[in-house]
Every structure is written in C-alpha cells, then in structure tokens.
Amino acid sequence: MNEINAGPVLEFDNVDLTYHTREGETLAAKGLRFSVEKGEFIAVIGPSGCGKTTVLSMAAGLLKPTAGQVRVYGKPPERGAEYFGYMLQKDELFPWRTVEANIFLPLEIKKKNTPEMRARALALAEKYGLGDFLKHCPDQLSGGMRQRAALIRTLAAGPEILLLDEPFSALDYQTRLSVCDDVYSIIRSEKKTAILVTHDISEAISVADRVIVLSKRPAHVTASHKLGFGNLEPLRRRESPQFSGWFELLWKELNL
Amino acid sequence: MKKKAEFSAEHRLFLRREKQKTLLVQALRAGVLLLILGIWELIAALQIVDPFIISSPSRIAKMIGQLAADGSLFYHVGTTLWETMLGFAIAVALGTSVALALWWSETARRVLEPYIVVLNSLPKIALGPVIIVWFGTGAEAIVFMTVLVGIIVATMNMLNGFLATDKNKILLLESMGASKWQILRKLVIPSALPDFIGMLKICVGMAWIGSIMGEYIVSRAGLGYLIVYGGQVFKLDLVMAATFILCVLAAGMYALVALAEKLIVKGNRRG
Numbered sequence: 001m002n003e004i005n006a007g008p009v010l011e012f013d014n015v016d017l018t019y020h021t022r023e024g025e026t027l028a029a030k031g032l033r034f035s036v037e038k039g040e041f042i043a044v045i046g047p048s049g050c051g052k053t054t055v056l057s058m059a060a061g062l063l064k065p066t067a068g069q070v071r072v073y074g075k076p077p078e079r080g081a082e083y084f085g086y087m088l089q090k091d092e093l094f095p096w097r098t099v100e101a102n103i104f105l106p107l108e109i110k111k112k113n114t115p116e117m118r119a120r121a122l123a124l125a126e127k128y129g130l131g132d133f134l135k136h137c138p139d140q141l142s143g144g145m146r147q148r149a150a151l152i153r154t155l156a157a158g159p160e161i162l163l164l165d166e167p168f169s170a171l172d173y174q175t176r177l178s179v180c181d182d183v184y185s186i187i188r189s190e191k192k193t194a195i196l197v198t199h200d201i202s203e204a205i206s207v208a209d210r211v212i213v214l215s216k217r218p219a220h221v222t223a224s225h226k227l228g229f230g231n232l233e234p235l236r237r238r239e240s241p242q243f244s245g246w247f248e249l250l251w252k253e254l255n256l
Numbered sequence: 257m258k259k260k261a262e263f264s265a266e267h268r269l270f271l272r273r274e275k276q277k278t279l280l281v282q283a284l285r286a287g288v289l290l291l292i293l294g295i296w297e298l299i300a301a302l303q304i305v306d307p308f309i310i311s312s313p314s315r316i317a318k319m320i321g322q323l324a325a326d327g328s329l330f331y332h333v334g335t336t337l338w339e340t341m342l343g344f345a346i347a348v349a350l351g352t353s354v355a356l357a358l359w360w361s362e363t364a365r366r367v368l369e370p371y372i373v374v375l376n377s378l379p380k381i382a383l384g385p386v387i388i389v390w391f392g393t394g395a396e397a398i399v400f401m402t403v404l405v406g407i408i409v410a411t412m413n414m415l416n417g418f419l420a421t422d423k424n425k426i427l428l429l430e431s432m433g434a435s436k437w438q439i440l441r442k443l444v445i446p447s448a449l450p451d452f453i454g455m456l457k458i459c460v461g462m463a464w465i466g467s468i469m470g471e472y473i474v475s476r477a478g479l480g481y482l483i484v485y486g487g488q489v490f491k492l493d494l495v496m497a498a499t500f501i502l503c504v505l506a507a508g509m510y511a512l513v514a515l516a517e518k519l520i521v522k523g524n525r526r527g
Contacts, residue, residue, distance in 0.1 A: 060431050080433010092428045096446050108442065109432040157432075 007074060008035035009161060009193050010059055015068035016218075017054060028054050030218035032068070036161075036195060041187065043204035044197045046214030047254055052197035055219070056163045059195065060084050072161070080110070085159030085192075087167045091150035093138035099149050100125075100134040106157040121156035128152060128186055144175045144182070151183055155190060162187060164196040168203060180206065181234050188231065201254070205246045206234035213253045223253050311496040319497040333501060336467055336478040339395055340509075343402020344463035348456065350403070351410025358411070359418040359444065360436070376408045380466070384473045393474040401473070402466030406459045413458065417451025418444050453517045460509050468502070479505075 015032040018025050028051040036042050046052050057063040058070050061077035061084075070077060077084070085106075093102045103121050107113040125131060130149055138146055147167065154162060167183065168176045184207050187194050198204050204211050205227060213223040227246060229237050237243055263271070293313045299305055300312030307315060323329035358365045380401065387404075391397035421444045429439050471480025479498045486494030 062427075062430060078433075079430065084431065086428065086431035088424055088428055090424060092422070092425050094425070094443070094446070096449070105442070106432045109429060109434045109438055163431075 009038045009040075009073065010036040010195070011069075011071040012055075012058075013069045013071065015058065015065040015070060017051070017058065017063065018066045027218040029058075029065075029220065031220050034212050034221050034224065036193060038193055039191060041184075041194045041207060041209045042196065042212060043208035043210070044195065044212045044214060045199065045201060045204045045250065045254065046197075046219060047216050048199055050214050050217050051219045052199070052214065053165055055214075056086070056165050056195065056197055059161075060086055060163055082110070082157070083160045085154035085157070085162045087150060087154045087162065087164045089166045090170045091138070091146040093146055093149060093153075095138055097138075098134065099130060099136050099138060099141070102138065102149060103130075103134075103153045103156050105153060110157050112157060117157070120158070121152070124155055125149075125152050128182075142175070143171050144179045147171065147179050148182060151186060155186075155192075160193060162192050162194040164194060166198050166200075167196070169198070169200065176203075177235065183207075184234050201247055201250045202238065202243075205243060205250070206237045211246075211250060213250065215256075222256065225249070308490075309492060311492045315493045316497045316500055319493040320501070323497065329501075332478055332482055332498075333505070335395070335475075336471065336480065336502075337505065339398045339470070339478065340402060340463045340467040343399045343466055344406060344459055346399070347403045347406030347410050347463065347466075348459055351407045351455075351459075352414050352452070354407075354411045355414035355418060356440075358415050360440075365415075372408060372412065376412065380404045381469055381473070387470075388474055393476070395475075397474045398467055398470030398478070401470035402463050405466035405469070406462040409462055410455055410459050413451060413455040414448065417448035417455070420451075421447050449520065453513075453520065456513045456516070457510065460506070460513055464502070464506050464509075 012032045012034050015029055016027070017029040017032075018027050032055070044052055044055060054063065058065055059072070059077060061070075061072075061079040061081060072081070072083065093099070094105070097105070100122070103125055104113065104118060107117050107121065122134070125134060128148060128151075130145070130152060133141060133145060133149070138149065141149065150167070164183075168180050171179055180203060196204070196207060208227060209229075211225050211227060212221055213225075214220070215222045225246070227242075229240070229242075232240065296310070297313050300307035300310060300315070320329065323332075358368065383401075383404065387397050387400055391400055425443055425447070426439060429443055434442070467478070468480040468483075471478040472484050475481045479502050482498040483495050486492065486498065
C-alpha cells in the first residue's frame with residue numbers, strides 16, 4: 001500500500017461507538033484513541049464484555065464508528081480491503097473443503113484466484129509445515145494444525161495487517177502455548193503488523209511489543225505499555241524475570 | 257488405513273465377530289417378515305378368520321400375478337409413480353427456491369412467516385374440492401396435491417437450514433469482503449447440504465401421502481385408485497396387493513434418496 005506514508009498504519013482517533021438494538025442502545029466505546037505502527041505487534045486487553053471484538057470490527061471496516069475516525073493508511077477502512085487478514089477464535093475451516101481449498105478461500109472471495117497467488121499460498125503452507133496435509137479434510141487435523149491452517153488461510157491473500165480475535169482461546173492449554181509460539185514466529189518472519197485482542201494477560205505479554213489496556217464499557221484506553229522483549233519468543237518470555245512484573249501491573253490495571 | 261494383512265490376530269477376530277453380528281441382525285430381520293407372513297397365511301388357511309376379510313399372502317401374490325398378467329399392474333404403478341416423482345421434484349425445487357428467497361430477504365421472511373405457518377398446519381385434504389374444480393379429475397390434480405403436501409415442509413426445512421449457518425463463518429467471509437451472493441454460494445448452500453438431504457427424505461414420504469391422497473379424491477388410475485376401488489367392491493386381496501406394492505415402491509424411492517445422499521456428500525468434498 002502507501003509505503004511512502006510514514007504515519008501510523010492504523011489509527012483510532014477519538015472513536016465513539018453506539019450499538020442499537022430493539023431493547024435499547026449501548027455505548028460500547030467512548031473516546032477510543034490509539035495507533036499502531038508498521039510492523040508492530042499490539043495486544044489489546046480488557047475486562048470481558050468491554051468490546052474488544054468491536055475494536056477489531058471497526059478496524060476491519062465491518063462497523064462504522066458513531067463519532068471520531070478510524071484510519072488505516074490515513075483513510076477510513078473498507079470492508080474486505082486488501083491489507084487485512086482477520087483470524088477468529090475458532091479456526092472456522094469449512095469441513096467440506098480440503099485444507100488446500102480452505103487456504104484458497106480468500107483468493108476466491110477477493111477474485112485473486114490466479115496461479116501465482118495459489119502458488120504463493122501453497123508455498124506458505126509448505127514453509128510452515130502444512131505440506132503433507134493439503135489434501136486432508138480439516139476433521140483429520142489436530143486442533144493446533146487446524147489453527148495453523150487458519151493462519152495460512154489468513155495470510156494467503158497477502159494481507160499486511162492481521163486482526164486476531166482471541167485466536168488461541170478455543171485450544172487446550174498445551175496446544176495453546178505451542179500454537180501461540182507458532183503463530184508468533186510466522187507473523188514475525190512474514191513481517192506483518194498484528195493486533196491481537198485477548199482477555200488472557202499472559203498471552204498478551206508473551207506475544208506483544210505493546211499492550212493496550214481498555215476500561216470497562218464504554219471502552220477507552222487506560223494504559224499503553226511498551227514491553228521491550230524485542231524478538232524473544234513467547235515461551236522464552238514466559239520464563240523471563242520481567243514476565244511476572246508485567247503480569248501484576250496489567251492485572252491491577254484491568255481490575256481498577 | 258492399514259491393509260487387512262497387517263492387522264493383528266485380535267483385530268481380525270474382532271472384525272469377524274462384527275461381521276457375524278451384522279449377519280445375525282439381517283437374518284433376524286428376514287425372520288420377522290417370514291414369521292408374520294407365515295402366521296397370516298396360517299390364520300387364513302385354517303379359516304380362523306375369514307380370508308375374505310383379511311386376505312392372505314398367497315392370495316395377494318396371486319392377485320399381483322393376475323394384475324401383472326393383464327398388464328394393468330404396470331399401468332397403475334406407472335401412473336402413481338410418475339405423479340409422485342413429478343410432485344416430489346416440483347415440491348423440492350420450488351420449496352428450495354422459496355427458502356433461498358426468504359433467506360435473502362429478511363423483510364420477505366417476516367412478512368410471509370404467518371402465512372407459511374398457517375399453510376403448514378392446514379390439512380391439505382381440505383382443499384380437495386377446490387383442486388377438483390380448478391384442475392379437474394386428471395393427473396394434474398394429483399400432482400398439484402402432491403406438491404401442496406410437500407412444498408411447505410421443503411420450504412421450512414431448507415429455510416431453517418440456511419438460517420442455521422454458522423454466524424462466525426459468515427463474519428469470516430464478510431471480513432474478506434465477500435458479497436451476499438458469495439456468502440450464499442461458498443458457505444450457506446454447502447453448509448445446508450445435510451438439511452437438503454434430510455428434507456429430501458421427508459419429502460419422499462410427503463410425496464407418497466400427497467399422491468395417494470390425491471388419487472383417493474379424484475383419480476381413475478393408480479395404486480390409490482386400486483385401493484379405494486378394492487375397498488368399495490370389498491376385494492380385500494386387491495387392497496392388500498396395492499398396499500404391498502406401495503410399500504415396495506416407497507422403500508425403493510427412499511433407497512434412491514439414500515444413494516443420492518452418498519453421491520452428493522462425496523461430490524461435495526472438493527479437492
């Protein structure tokens with residue numbers, strides 16, 4: 001995209017969001033303000049029900065803010081724009097498609113189903129260990145492999161910004177740690193900008209460059225911390241002495 | 257999957273036992289049928305109950321033989337069969353199309369919902385006189401009755417299937433920028449496939465109800481006609497023979513749908 005543009009990749013500028021249902025209206029976010037630089041890995045944490053997913057939906061252009069502006073590369077985001085990849089809590093692989101066909105899904109949707117794009121997606125799958133499973137059905141894969149396939153699907157259309165909505169929370173603890181490591185290193189080596197929302201403090205510390213803390217509803221940013229772990233992997237971070245310090249601090253801030 | 261030769265001795269034993277169990281079940285199944293037919297035949301032969309009232313397997317077989325010999329068997333079976341199949345096909349096609357339209361438009365769905373509910377609970381046979389007036393007493397009336405009985409069930413089943421599409425998968429496609437048409441084609445239709453097959457199975461039954469009911473009211477040919485006629489002239493052999501043929505046909509059509517299920521499921525696994 002606009003590589004010349006030196007500003008932030010993603011910007012929330014004083015964003016309010018109100019939900020309307022028949023039962024009433026809910027103020028989900030009020031004066032939300034933060035920005036994400038190119039190549040940054042951001043974790044957004046907040047108490048449950050504070051509208052973390054809403055933040056991603058607005059970033060992806062699925063929801064329009066009621067007031068204020070969301071800017072991606074300086075412009076309001078469009079739904080399904082080239083530069084986004086969205087990853088959900090469950091892998092949401094289509095069981096009637098093979099792993100390969102699942103990975104091609106975004107290419108079909110975005111009308112980029114060309115031989116070059118397919119080859120690119122397949123190369124990614126090979127590189128990250130899905131090569132032997134391409135012709136399998138998702139049911140035949142383990143939870144960890146499924147989530148990895150979901151990540152490759154997210155990367156297939158070549159997005160620059162990854163929006164991750166608690167992508168590990170449906171996995172059991174063991175798998176979660178290793179998939180988290182996996183996803184982290186893939187995102188790092190592909191040099192993507194990533195925004196992860198999670199309710200899991202330790203997960204946030206183990207992957208992010210920077211953690212943004214949201215308040216209860218209506219959500220606004222209460223704190224933003226640069227963690228300074230550099231490129232240390234999630235499992236290494238969990239062993240490091242700073243880890244528990246960050247954990248305590250963030251835990252307190254969440255429960256204010 | 258391992259090849260058979262690589263299995264351990266215990267596993268081969270296990271497989272043999274499973275096979276024996278299956279064989280036993282099949283033998284018992286056939287046994288139950290033979291037992292019932294045998295008792296029935298015996299009661300009739302010993303005149304415990306007058307065979308004029310209850311008929312008997314041998315008399316049914318003879319009747320079917322007679323019908324086959326004078327050619328009327330194929331005429332009546334053919335008539336009922338094509339009426340049923342045509343009604344079934346129309347009900348499935350129309351029902352699925354209506355369900356698609358209702359999935360597409362929430363407004364249409366909300367507007368039409370009460371009408372569908374009322375039409376569903378209405379006993380279709382109440383429309384018999386109307387159908388005779390509109391369509392006469394020919395095959396059209398029977399096909400129409402068949403469609404009428406099946407279409408609402410087809411619509412409601414498919415609509416429920418379409419609406420049950422996983423919300424998160426829809427969100428995933430929306431985040432990729434998918435149009436409604438793409439969501440329908442890539443997600444909603446393939447994920448409603450099990451509902452479609454379930455609906456086919458229900459509609460087979462419905463189609464038979466519709467066509468036989470239709471023939472009861474208006475027809476001059478078909479198995480339903482034979483049953484009504486046989487009842488009126490007190491030829492229980494004819495009634496039973498037609499009913500028996502109906503059983504066989506219904507089972508055959510169900511088997512066809514089951515076969516279609518296998519083919520569709522296989523075809524849907526894309527490489």
